Amino acid sequence: xxxxxCVKRVPDTAESEVHIDSSGRDIDKxxxxxxxxxxxxxxxxxxxxxxxxxxxxxxVISLGGKESDEQIRMALAKGGDEAVRLEDPAFAGxxxxxxxKALAAAVKDLKYDIIFTGxxxxxxxxxxxxxxxxxxxxxxxxxxxxxxxIAGDKIKVGRELEGGLLEFVEMDLPAVLTIQTGxxxxxxxxxxxxxxxxxxxxxxxxxxxxxxxASEIGEAGAWAKLEKFTPPVVGEMAEILEGxxxxxxxxxxGILKEKGLV
Amino acid sequence: xxxxxxxxxxxDFRKTVREFVEAEIIPNVDAWExxxxxxxxxxxxxxxxxxxxxxxxxxxxxxDDILAEAVLHEELARCGSxxxxxxxxxxxxxxxxxxxxxxxxxxxxxxxVSGIKGESVGALGITEPNTGSDVAAIQTYAVADGDGWIIxxxxxxxxxxxRADWVVLAVKTDKEKGHAGITQFLVDTNTAGFEMTRRIHxxxxxxxxxxxxxxxxxxxPGDAVLGTVNQGFLQIMRNFAWERLTMSLGAVSGAQxxxxxxxxxxxxxxxxxxxxxxFQAISHMLADMATEIExxxxxxxxxxxxxxxxGQPFREVAMAKLFTCDMCVRVTDRALQIFGGYGxxxxxxxxxxxxxxxxxxxxxxxxxxxxxxxxxxxA
Numbered sequence: 001x002x003x004x005x006c007v008k009r010v011p012d013t014a015e016s017e018v019h020i021d022s023s024g025r026d027i028d029k030x031x032x033x034x035x036x037x038x039x040x041x042x043x044x045x046x047x048x049x050x051x052x053x054x055x056x057x058x059x060v061i062s063l064g065g066k067e068s069d070e071q072i073r074m075a076l077a078k079g080g081d082e083a084v085r086l087e088d089p090a091f092a093g094x095x096x097x098x099x100x101k102a103l104a105a106a107v108k109d110l111k112y113d114i115i116f117t118g119x120x121x122x123x124x125x126x127x128x129x130x131x132x133x134x135x136x137x138x139x140x141x142x143x144x145x146x147x148x149x150i151a152g153d154k155i156k157v158g159r160e161l162e163g164g165l166l167e168f169v170e171m172d173l174p175a176v177l178t179i180q181t182g183x184x185x186x187x188x189x190x191x192x193x194x195x196x197x198x199x200x201x202x203x204x205x206x207x208x209x210x211x212x213x214a215s216e217i218g219e220a221g222a223w224a225k226l227e228k229f230t231p232p233v234v235g236e237m238a239e240i241l242e243g244x245x246x247x248x249x250x251x252x253x254g255i256l257k258e259k260g261l262v
Numbered sequence: 263x264x265x266x267x268x269x270x271x272x273x274d275f276r277k278t279v280r281e282f283v284e285a286e287i288i289p290n291v292d293a294w295e296x297x298x299x300x301x302x303x304x305x306x307x308x309x310x311x312x313x314x315x316x317x318x319x320x321x322x323x324x325x326d327d328i329l330a331e332a333v334l335h336e337e338l339a340r341c342g343s344x345x346x347x348x349x350x351x352x353x354x355x356x357x358x359x360x361x362x363x364x365x366x367x368x369x370x371x372x373x374x375v376s377g378i379k380g381e382s383v384g385a386l387g388i389t390e391p392n393t394g395s396d397v398a399a400i401q402t403y404a405v406a407d408g409d410g411w412i413i414x415x416x417x418x419x420x421x422x423x424x425r426a427d428w429v430v431l432a433v434k435t436d437k438e439k440g441h442a443g444i445t446q447f448l449v450d451t452n453t454a455g456f457e458m459t460r461r462i463h464x465x466x467x468x469x470x471x472x473x474x475x476x477x478x479x480x481x482x483p484g485d486a487v488l489g490t491v492n493q494g495f496l497q498i499m500r501n502f503a504w505e506r507l508t509m510s511l512g513a514v515s516g517a518q519x520x521x522x523x524x525x526x527x528x529x530x531x532x533x534x535x536x537x538x539x540x541f542q543a544i545s546h547m548l549a550d551m552a553t554e555i556e557x558x559x560x561x562x563x564x565x566x567x568x569x570x571x572x573g574q575p576f577r578e579v580a581m582a583k584l585f586t587c588d589m590c591v592r593v594t595d596r597a598l599q600i601f602g603g604y605g606x607x608x609x610x611x612x613x614x615x616x617x618x619x620x621x622x623x624x625x626x627x628x629x630x631x632x633x634x635x636x637x638x639x640x641a
Contacts, residue, residue: 035277070274073270073274074274074277074278077274077278188278188281188282188311189274189275189277189278190278190311190312191271191275191278191312191316191325191327191330192312192325194271194274194275194278195271195325197274198270198271198274
């Protein structure tokens with residue numbers, strides 16, 4: 001089973017203060033730490049588990065600057081075989097579709113049975129790249145995958161629906177699967193794996209290397225354009241309680257009781 | 263972080279260890295502190311992940327990379343329970359090194375291989391009720407008995423002593439001689455005559471088990487001798503620099519942990535209408551703390567660099583241990599002050615951090631002993 005895993009480097013915003021930067025189109029990332037997108041981490045693990053069970057290869061691909069090598073190396077350290085990083089100033093301003101075009105161009109000449117992506121990116125949350133890539137490559141896809149069973153040249157996958165329900169679908173390979181968090185237990189990279197990964201070359205490809213024209217990618221090739229970020233506006237339905245904690249807590253308790261919510 | 267010293271592989275390894283500490287240690291440390299021990303399975307788990315063999319030769323399952331072990335000590339010390347870090351540290355950085363340096367191939371095969379896998383746990387027994395850094399005055403003694411030895415005596419403050427599978431003991435084999443009459447023995451704790459007489463309750467480091475051991479006519483075979491008869495003192499000295507370096511690394515991380523907690527609290531806690539970080543008394547305290555931590559980190563990294571290059575930088579290591587362990591007490595004490603009344607409660611991590619920090623200037627050679635060592639290099 002030859003597999004490709006797409007990984008993205010994202011800022012960790014879960015426990016940090018997030019501020020919009022002066023351009024209004026991005027957040028101030030100066031003080032944030034970065035890591036692999038959570039769902040992509042599960043995608044890497046799924047590919048490596050399949051490789052360990054059934055044999056094959058895992059190629060790691062990321063679109064991003066040199067700092068993305070960190071996430072690529074960790075995926076290699078866990079068991080990835082080869083790696084490609086797509087970097088070009090022309091990729092700036094890409095939406096999910098433009099990213100998918102670049103990734104599809106990178107994988108189309110590789111031998112692959114399954115392409116994995118995370119179901120959703122922690123930063124922009126488009127959830128579009130995997131599905132768009134499948135469309136561009138003309139192969140099957142399934143999104144929010146929480147279970148993978150391989151039977152010959154077919155694959156049976158469980159897709160997570162509302163309330164934890166799984167929908168099972170069967171499809172022919174090759175296919176793109178966008179992986180939901182919780183599908184497996186991602187491993188830690190061992191130091192031995194880290195040392196091996198450090199010796200591997202990460203192949204660098206520009207838009208020209210991929211045969212992509214500037215009009216197809218980046219902002220020019222995007223269907224959606226990011227205009228600006230704004231903090232949520234306090235709506236009329238929202239009531240903000242102000243004052244000392246003791247006072248606001250007792251008022252909150254009163255409101256919850258009054259509305260019959262507790 | 264320390265890029266002049268560490269390589270990218272160490273930075274990657276740091277992320278791996280940090281992930282592990284955040285997922286599998288931090289959520290449990292409150293319970294482990296309460297129980298006054300962490301689960302023995304932690305050794306096994308860390309062994310599976312390859313975390314216990316960083317400094318050991320590859321032929322015994324290790325990675326032969328001292329900087330990777332340094333990273334491990336730094337990251338473990340961020341778990342908020344120095345006792346947990348100490349239990350692991352006593353095994354990998356204090357007990358096993360004696361076997362790495364002085365063990366026979368058979369001893370290495372038996373104790374290093376299982377120790378690196380976390381399937382056996384070790385301890386080092388030097389301190390006795392009446393002797394600490396004055397190693398030459400130990401009273402536990404062994405007499406030759408046919409092809410073996412009979413050992414009598416006791417040890418105290420032995421980290422992992424209550425649960426270890428084997429202990430490296432410093433024992434007098436020639437009562438007439440001081441330093442030159444000490445031999446190291448590698449003893450299985452299930453040997454007849456070996457007894458764990460009590461667990462010691464401590465101010466801090468609560469998640470590590472600390473025990474008193476007694477040996478009554480304990481017969482050990484000839485091949486229990488570790489290294490050379492009457493060379494034990496020099497053998498013990500061989501790893502002092504590393505033991506002290508690991509304490510410095512832990513002290514810097516411990517101080518950083520307290521600083522991070524105090525900084526976050528100072529930005530959140532509002533008094534007189536503004537976050538207390540906006541009061542100069544508090545922000546200057548934090549500035550002093552951060553400066554001391556950086557000074558300590560860089561002194562430690564300098565000593566670590568000399569050590570890695572193959573020296574025995576006793577002076578620099580003693581300086582690093584002296585400065586960082588005292589500094590960690592000062593920094594955590596100020597952090598507690600910033601937390602005010604909440605800092606004095608068990609609801610915030612600072613009370614424990616201060617208790618834990620207080621061991622630093624005592625364990626592994628007191629601050630006073632470190633000053634003696636430093637002064638001697640100028641005599």
